Amino acid sequence: DAKTTQPPSMDCAEGRAANLPCNHSTISGNEYVYWYRQIHSQGPQYIIHGLKNNETNEMASLIITEDRKSSTLILPHATLRDTAVYYCIVTSGTYKYIFGTGTRLKVLA
Amino acid sequence: GAVVSQHPSRVICKSGTSVKIECRSLDFQATTMFWYRQFPKQSLMLMATSNEGSKATYEQGVEKDKFLINHASLTLSTLTVTSAHPEDSSFYICSAKSPRDRGSNQPQHFGDGTRLSIL
Numbered sequence: 001d002a003k004t005t006q007p008p009s010m011d012c013a014e015g016r017a018a019n020l021p022c023n024h025s026t027i028s029g030n031e032y033v034y035w036y037r038q039i040h041s042q043g044p045q046y047i048i049h050g051l052k053n054n055e056t057n058e059m060a061s062l063i064i065t066e067d068r069k070s071s072t073l074i075l076p077h078a079t080l081r082d083t084a085v086y087y088c089i090v091t092s093g094t095y096k097y098i099f100g101t102g103t104r105l106k107v108l109a
Numbered sequence: 110g111a112v113v114s115q116h117p118s119r120v121i122c123k124s125g126t127s128v129k130i131e132c133r134s135l136d137f138q139a140t141t142m143f144w145y146r147q148f149p150k151q152s153l154m155l156m157a158t159s160n161e162g163s164k165a166t167y168e169q170g171v172e173k174d175k176f177l178i179n180h181a182s183l184t185l186s187t188l189t190v191t192s193a194h195p196e197d198s199s200f201y202i203c204s205a206k207s208p209r210d211r212g213s214n215q216p217q218h219f220g221d222g223t224r225l226s227i228l
Contacts, residue, residue, distance in 0.1 A: 032214050043115075043202050043219035044153070051214070087152070096143060097204075097217060099153040 002100030003027065003090045009104040012082075018075040020103050022088030025069040030092050033064060035073045037084040038102070044087065047073065078107045112136055113205050115220035123228055124195060130188045130223045132203030138183035139205035143217065144176075147200040159186040193227045200224050 005023045012018040024033065032051050036044040048055055048062045050071075055062040061074040075082055087102040112135040120128055132142055140161045145153040157178055158166040165178035175197075177189040186205075190197055201224075204217040 034216055036219075038153075041200075041222070041224070043113075043204075043221045046216045046218060049214065049216055092214075096155055096158055097153075098155060099145075101152050 002098045003031075004088045004100045006086070006088055006100060006103045008101065009106070011106050011108055012075075012078045014080060014107050014109050015077055018073075018078040018082065018105060018107070020073040020075075020086050020088075020105065021070065022073070023070045024088070024090045027068050027090050028092070031090050032092070033062065033068075033071050034089045034091065034097070035060070035062065035086065036089065037082075037086045037105075039084045045084075047086075078105075080107050080109060083107045113203065113218045113220040115203055115223050117223060118221065119224045119226075121226045121228065122193065125192055128190045128193055128225060130190075130201055130203075130225075132186045132188070132205070132220055134184045134205045134218075137205075139186075140183060142180060142186040142203055142205045144178060144186075144188050145202045145204070147202060147222075153202060156188075190225065193225070195227045198225055198227045 032049050034049040035047040038044045048060050050062045064071045083106050085102040085104050087099055089097045114133045114135050116131045142159040144156045146156050147153045155168050156171045159178045159180040161180045161183050167173045180186040200222050202222040204219040206215050206217050
């Protein structure tokens with residue numbers, strides 16, 4: 001079973017920040033949090049990952065709580081092309097991914 | 110960035126035939142590749158872990174004689190669906206890990222999937 005829980009769906013206005021939460025209360029000390037997204041009929045696209053510090057790249061920011069039991073993916077200025085299913089995955093670096101049900105983000109014009 | 114290519118992107122064939130799907134890492138060597146299956150409106154389900162030069166490790170409930178995996182080189186893994194039937198129709202996706210990223214926590218990079226339809 002997946003070690004993460006995410007809301008099934010969210011809407012976000014175009015141009016606004018999209019904040020996608022993920023709960024991973026059973027995360028172990030050596031496990032990372034990875035975020036991917038899947039646009040219809042394509043393979044998942046890597047977004048960002050982190051261990052305990054907040055991370056930022058050209059696509060998004062990842063905020064991990066101090067106890068590491070939850071995290072939030074932030075898309076700072078959502079566009080229509082960000083409409084996708086977003087998956088949060090917790091795993092140690094050398095281990096396999098178990099996908100949960102993800103969050104279906106719809107960006108509204 | 111790292112690129113993983115799958116071929117074919119779509120295949121339609123008759124029941125009873127075998128279908129081979131290729132997964133290639135284009136600009137890096139991948140000692141480990143993963144195969145997933147995704148049914149409509151569902152999440153990805155890991156089928157097996159493919160290790161270069163050794164036997165694949167299958168997840169519980171996945172028939173290894175039905176889904177043959179070969180990882181003969183550091184850039185190519187193949188999944189063969191043997192004697193395919195309509196219930197095998199699905200979206201098959203592979204992934205690989207690039208050694209260029211930092212440490213052992215490098216992310217997997219996914220191919221664009223193969224949509225298999227068995228008539």
